[in-house]
Amino acid sequence: MQGELPVWVAVGGTPASVVRSGRNGLPLYLAILGQPERFAPLAELYRQSATDAGHAPNALRVGVTSHFYAEPTSQGARDTFYPFYSRYIANNMPAARGQLLPRDAFDAWADPRGALFTGSPQEVIDKILWEHELLGHDRFLAQIGLGGLPFADTARSIELLATEVLPVVRHETALVARTG
Numbered sequence: 001m002q003g004e005l006p007v008w009v010a011v012g013g014t015p016a017s018v019v020r021s022g023r024n025g026l027p028l029y030l031a032i033l034g035q036p037e038r039f040a041p042l043a044e045l046y047r048q049s050a051t052d053a054g055h056a057p058n059a060l061r062v063g064v065t066s067h068f069y070a071e072p073t074s075q076g077a078r079d080t081f082y083p084f085y086s087r088y089i090a091n092n093m094p095a096a097r098g099q100l101l102p103r104d105a106f107d108a109w110a111d112p113r114g115a116l117f118t119g120s121p122q123e124v125i126d127k128i129l130w131e132h133e134l135l136g137h138d139r140f141l142a143q144i145g146l147g148g149l150p151f152a153d154t155a156r157s158i159e160l161l162a163t164e165v166l167p168v169v170r171h172e173t174a175l176v177a178r179t180g
Helices: 015-023 036-052 074-092 103-110 121-135 151-179
Strands: 009-011 028-031 062-070 117-119 139-143
Touching: 009 015, 015 028, 015 036, 028 036, 036 062, 036 121, 062 074, 062 121, 062 151, 074 103, 074 117, 103 117, 117 121, 121 151
Parallel strands: 009 028, 028 062, 062 117, 062 139
Antiparallel strands: none
């Protein structure tokens, strides 16, 4: 039995939401769309708001959540995922208004400094570790199975996340934590 219900607050980029989460000492999930760099000041604002409110810095938790799909090669991942993701954006993002995401925009989102985690396991590892340096997060939530992606592809992607990505990320972030 769990003694306390963990509550995380997901924030898409508004400073007021970040400050409210920090003041209340609630863990924060950054829902990253666009360029991850623009979330670094928000992560810092969260930590500052929380410590100003008397919360212990070592008790603060930051997570990152992003759309995810992996295959053995980056080009294979992008080619497989693009039609499904494009449809997902068209159907679920009000700003898209039913328009499919153009391939060049998809590729820009999936590039090494974009917010979309679509590529080979090594590309995903590099992106998670880069964002970890940028944001100092301690949790990554992969949003999977978007846009009607077939189950076999989704399952293979989850397997790569579990067997190739997470062990390396855990190892590398543990090294950073130990060496400070």
